[in-house]
Amino acid sequence: MRGELHFDAVVIGGGTAGLVAGARLAEGGARVCVVVKGVGSTHLAPGTIDVAAYTPGRVDEPRRGLEQLVAARPEHPYAALGVDTVSDALQWFGERVAGGPFPGYRYVGDLERNHMLPTAVGGLRPSTVVPETMAGGDAAGLTRVCIVGARLRDFHPSLCAANLSRAGVVARGIDVDVQLQRADDNSLGLARRFDDPAWRAAFAAQLALQLRDEEQVGLPAVLGVADPHAVWSDLERRLGRRVFEIPTLPPSVPGMRLFEILRSALRGAGGRIVLGSAVVGAEREGGRITAVRAEASGREVRYVAPWFVLASGGFASGALELDSEWHTVDRVLGLPLRGVPGPDKPRFVADYFEEQPLARAGIAVDDELRAEGADNVVVAGAALPGAASWREGSGEGIALASGYHAARVVLAAAGTGAEATATA
């Protein structure tokens, strides 16, 4: 039929979960197409892989934190995934970073201990596997710190330093008067400057004059978008001291690196990606989805496959919607949801930072994370029910592990399916 393409598996969504599932499927030999409405979570989040940060108390040991999340809620995605899958996924990820597009760049950390990393306002945030460029900010190793602003808007070194001081770190904030392309350049514009060796050398020389002995240097996370390892290690060498990045407001430069690492893994394994095409509906036969319809220019394209990975995100991406009549729906495939408070129950509570009842809503799944009523759809990432990831600090851990898991489910079933077809 006209306007139709066939694949072994179609992944819906291009955040961490979708890209990981797509890359893993392609590596496993599947003909895979990742269909993406727009660039998403990677460019907005800090670029760290947080497995468990609060349960609700602060988590020092992510492995234990994960177990506590599962113990408190058996419907939590980590219950289906298990610590071994999270661990396998982290190892897979580390290898893709090492073999990725940024020479020398790597992530550090494991399930035994969370880093405590400074935020832009000087709070300390538990974070599990983090870019090497941020790891030096771990509070355990901080003695005297100079937080350096580089005229980046919405990054206030004195505020950051003052709050770090309250946490027991000797800290001060300074500004380096750098030459920007424009007065309001954002983090990406500044990162491109840092990629330029001559500009970077001039910056380091100017900064060196303002540093005191023994001071470690915290900079906003703008240390290069093309060659971050070279930028960061060059600054450490030139300044002769520890340098670390602190996450900024969006756009997130480390998040853009993360996207590029995962996209490159997908493409390197032969996976397809279609960007700018929103999936707007599904066709089904009984308990299976047979095709999804995606908007392209001029017409819709039908993506036909025996398997689908739904990694479309939650409320933030618009994949889940609460309408003005209080109906909550999956706008992508129209699958049934779980965790939506009943009609007589509150969906929200007054305090913004409190546990919000609607936050744990998601696509209803079985214990293999297959969608209820659609056997050949595996759900991954923020579309899953059961987690309040922004409170738990578990979003990237769930996305990475569930994307990894979804590919494994599909590859295992496709393997047996092929045998079954051959026998028949």
Place this chain on the structure above:
Amino acid sequence: MSWGVGEPGMAGDGVLQELLRGSLDHCVKCTICETACPVSNATPLFPGPKYAGPQAERYRVADEPSVEWSVDYCSGCGVCSQVCPQGVKIAEINAQARNKIKRQKGVPLRDRIITRPTWLGRAGTPTAPIANFSLGFRPGRVLAEKLLGVHRDAPAPKFAGRRFSRWARGRTGPRTGRRIVYFHGCGTEYYEPWEGEKVVAVLEHNGFEVEVPKQDCCGLPLQSSGLFDDARKVVLRLAHALAEHLHDEDTIIVGNATSCTLMLKREAREILGLEDDPTLKLVSERTYDICELLLELHDRGELKTDFKPIDETVAYHAPCQQQGHYMGKPALDLFALIPGLEVKEMTARCCGIAGTYGLKAEKYDIAMEVGQPLFEQIRGSGAPTVACDSETCRWQITHGTQRPSVHPIDYLHRAYGLDGSA
């Protein structure tokens, strides 16, 4: 307003504004478009799609003067709309804003000339030796820059001196009954007729009977320069010319000029407010990019795969307008079918030219700056040749890298042995 309201098939100014503006409330200011914009990352003269689009749009009132002029520096590449996770029609809103500026400020003579490939082609084809000499003649180019504002160094294609349509009319292809309508566009007609000949050969090799209707410009250069009234007339004339050849429900239109097929598929309807024109709607649904079509045929098992090896390395750049089809990169899937061909996918975003943008004296340097990352990636790829789906991008790439650039169809044509080499 001088246009729009009440004309058949056209959403009026107010309606059109509402269609696009309806999307701007979805903007959550996430800055993802800013990370992708090739222009704002190269020059401070354009503050970026978020500022010029969803933010400035709140201050634009239909009958009041434009409040913001920087949007004239938007090249209209459309990448912002492609990457937006919330579906905001950023590029389309900005195209509207450019049109408003043009209506207010007036249109320079230059923009009236370089946006008319049909006029230029008709004038340049019979006089090709002189015209080509003039385009390469330095003092003449300096004069053209001073008088017209066309940059002296901007890449100017050479007139082929013959027209594709004459070749097409002078031959009879196989009558297979499996008809397809070929929209060749102005680039093929006046500058690269051999690309069209290859498209026809590849289609006929796959059993199609190729019809080449009499056709003119799609109006994209007019539209991207903000000349909407003229663009509407031109695109509707083309749509009617093509629609006459859609004999039955299975007939489709295929083109190799990827920006022109995008104009027919989506841009004319969205940007020019022609959503309701039934002829354009029909043409929009039936139009295919050549690589898109061939990939679909392959998916159905209908594409011949008698490809001979090509032991070469090629750098492939998917141009912004090709990306605007929202169909991935089918050229790469097709290249993968050719034995021996090693393909380097370029990831740098834009070559800078954006149709006529990089020809303009005040924008040439920006366009070259935008293209730098791509030029460097191509130079570093080790590939002697570049494949790219859009003709103006090919000319810019050759200008920026000194490497030859061809449409992806060239490789399929060769691999089929249709170039007579086998």
